[in-house]
Amino acid sequence: MSDNPFSLWVYLSQSPLLWLTVTLLTYAIADAVSLATHRHPLANPVLHSMWIIGAFLLLTGTSYTTYFGGAQFVHFLLGPATVALAVPLYENRKVVAAAILPMLVALVVGSITAIVSVVLLAQAAGLPRAIILSLAPKSVTAGVAMGISESLHADPSLTAVAVVLTGIMGAIIVTPLMNRARITDFRARGFAVGLAAHGIGTARAFQVDAVAGVFAGIAMSLNALVTSLLVPIAVTFLIR
Amino acid sequence: MIASLSLILLCQLVGEVVVRGLNLPMPGPVIGLLLLLVLLLARDRFAVLARGPLQGPLQADVVEGASRGLLAHLSLLFIPAGVGVVQKLDLLAEHGIAILLILLASVVITLLMTVATFLLASRLLARGEDRP
Numbered sequence: 001m002s003d004n005p006f007s008l009w010v011y012l013s014q015s016p017l018l019w020l021t022v023t024l025l026t027y028a029i030a031d032a033v034s035l036a037t038h039r040h041p042l043a044n045p046v047l048h049s050m051w052i053i054g055a056f057l058l059l060t061g062t063s064y065t066t067y068f069g070g071a072q073f074v075h076f077l078l079g080p081a082t083v084a085l086a087v088p089l090y091e092n093r094k095v096v097a098a099a100i101l102p103m104l105v106a107l108v109v110g111s112i113t114a115i116v117s118v119v120l121l122a123q124a125a126g127l128p129r130a131i132i133l134s135l136a137p138k139s140v141t142a143g144v145a146m147g148i149s150e151s152l153h154a155d156p157s158l159t160a161v162a163v164v165l166t167g168i169m170g171a172i173i174v175t176p177l178m179n180r181a182r183i184t185d186f187r188a189r190g191f192a193v194g195l196a197a198h199g200i201g202t203a204r205a206f207q208v209d210a211v212a213g214v215f216a217g218i219a220m221s222l223n224a225l226v227t228s229l230l231v232p233i234a235v236t237f238l239i240r
Numbered sequence: 241m242i243a244s245l246s247l248i249l250l251c252q253l254v255g256e257v258v259v260r261g262l263n264l265p266m267p268g269p270v271i272g273l274l275l276l277l278v279l280l281l282a283r284d285r286f287a288v289l290a291r292g293p294l295q296g297p298l299q300a301d302v303v304e305g306a307s308r309g310l311l312a313h314l315s316l317l318f319i320p321a322g323v324g325v326v327q328k329l330d331l332l333a334e335h336g337i338a339i340l341l342i343l344l345a346s347v348v349i350t351l352l353m354t355v356a357t358f359l360l361a362s363r364l365l366a367r368g369e370d371r372p
Contacts, residue, residue, distance in 0.1 A: 027316045046315045050322040057326050064327045071320035077310065078317045080248045082269035083255070084307035086276035091297075091304075093281075102361035110354030118346040125338045131331075138343060139350060142321045144267045157324055158331065162343060164322035170347045177348065183355055188362070192354035196347050203315040217311075219354075221273055225266045 013062055019070025026052050039207045041172045046164070046200055078143055078199070085217040092214045099187055103218065106188075110195040110219075111226040114139035115234045123239070130154060132239060138162040140227045141198040141220060148231050163198065170197025171204035186212040194219030244293040244306035251275045276303070 012018045030045035030052070037043040057067055068075070089096060096103075115136055122132040133154035137145040142163050149159035174193040183189055186209045193201035194216030202220050206213030255271030258264065264271075280303075283289040283296075290296060293303040325332070332339070 023319055024316075027313075027319060031313075031316075044315075046318050046322060049316075049319045050325065053319065053323045054326045057323070064324055067323060068320060071323070074317055075320040079252050079269040079272075080245075081310045081314055081317055082267075083248050083251045083272040083276055084310040086251075086273045086280065087304050087307035088311065089273075090277055090280040099362060101365050102358045105361040106354050106358035109357040110350055113353040114346065114350040117349045118342060121342040121345055122338075125342060127335060127338060127342075131335060131339070135339070135342065138346070141267075142318065143269075147267070157327055160321045161325045161328050162339070164318055164325070165340065166343050166347050167318060168322075169344050170351065173344075173348060174351060177351060178355065181352070181355070183359070185359060185362075188355045188358040191358050192351045195354050196350040199314050200318050203313075206311065206314070213311075221270050224270055228266055 013060065014066065014069075016070035016073070019067045020073055021070075022053060022056065023049075023071045023074055041175050041204075044168055044172055044200075044204075046203075047168045047172070050164070050168075078141065081199070082141070082221065085221060088210075088214045088217060092211065095187070095211060096214065096218065099215075102188075103191060103215075103222075106191055107195065107219065107222050107226060110192065111139075111223055111230055112234075114196060114223075115227065115230055116238065119234060119238045129239060131158065133235065134158040135162050136235060137227055137231050138166045139196055139198060140224045144224045144228060148228055152232070152235060164200070167197045167200025170201045174201065174204060175208060187215045190215035191219045195223045198223070241301055241306060244301060244303040247279075247293045247303050248272075248276065248306060248310075251279075 026049045027045060030048040033048070034040070034043040034045045053067070057064065118135050118138060119132060122135055133152045134149055136152070137148040137159060140148070140163070142160050145159050145163045146156040149156040170193055174189065174197070178189045190205040190209070190212030193205050193212075197204075198220045202213060202216040205216035251272035252269050254275055256268035258271050259266060259268045279289070279294060283294045293301070293306070295302055297304045
């Protein structure tokens with residue numbers, strides 16, 4: 001045991017153990033609350049974990065770098081989870097093959113819409129060029145978007161924040177929006193949320209409907225491909 | 241569990257090697273996804289592949305189970321990147337409202353355009369056929 005509680009804190013706050021535990025524990029509680037509210041869109045576990053952990057870091061004066069030293073083990077799993085999307089894709093291959101053409105058309109239209117809408121709106125709002133460039137790839141999954149942002153000499157850490165905010169808003173809004181628009185085709189609903197709101201939207205889609213989840217996963221993977229090709233082109237045409 | 245996780249990591253590793261080696265503009269895990277999908281499809285055709293983590297969905301320790309485990313808590317994996325918002329508080333104080341409104345408008349427009357295109361395309365293509 002440490003003779004002084006402060007030195008124990010100094011030790012723990014530098015170790016990955018504390019920040020990994022904080023991340024998992026906060027998520028476990030946020031997820032239990034989300035389950036207790038029957039997966040209400042506003043009880044989104046990512047949203048609530050984010051502000052609780054963020055507030056905890058600010059209150060304890062911990063830097064994000066220190067936090068990430070522990071949380072990186074969770075962050076790393078984004079890659080293997082993308083690979084794992086092959087399994088639901090394989091299990092639903094017949095449904096997917098039957099809808100391959102509508103998917104490809106929706107992919108191109110949706111991907112262009114996601115980039116062009118954010119760039120035009122940001123220009124209209126008069127945001128600085130560096131911020132506009134960082135927002136452009138916000139609809140693809142974090143790792144890919146940060147790579148695109150880096151290649152544009154924008155700010156990858158701002159891109160990561162824009163990506164997560166987009167994902168949370170997409171996941172919160174998709175169910176009420178689609179219900180109001182009276183869209184009952186869960187393939188289309190899933191595809192839209194996976195394209196617009198990547199993994200957080202896909203996680204939401206899996207909560208609502210298995211087929212929606214599969215289509216969201218496909219949209220998310222395909223959009224990662226298309227957006228990395230389109231953003232550099234869109235930027236040369238739209239931003240001068 | 242270990243064999244299944246190794247298979248998933250191996251697919252990702254091969255994906256990264258291919259992407260870096262050929263200078264492709266896509267993320268490595270997406271190639272890994274395609275690779276695992278091809279393996280699963282090949283297993284159904286060639287019995288010789290149906291062993292270890294690929295022995296089939298009814299076995300205890302297979303890649304299907306490990307993948308479901310990873311995907312069950314996909315949202316958890318975004319939290320470390322999301323907490324990065326604490327580094328951007330000064331920028332958000334200045335432009336936060338504008339950025340939030342822009343992202344919100346863009347995500348709503350994207351959702352509606354994508355869903356409308358998907359439905360329109362599948363209706364046009366399914367004309368005369370039975371709807372699935």
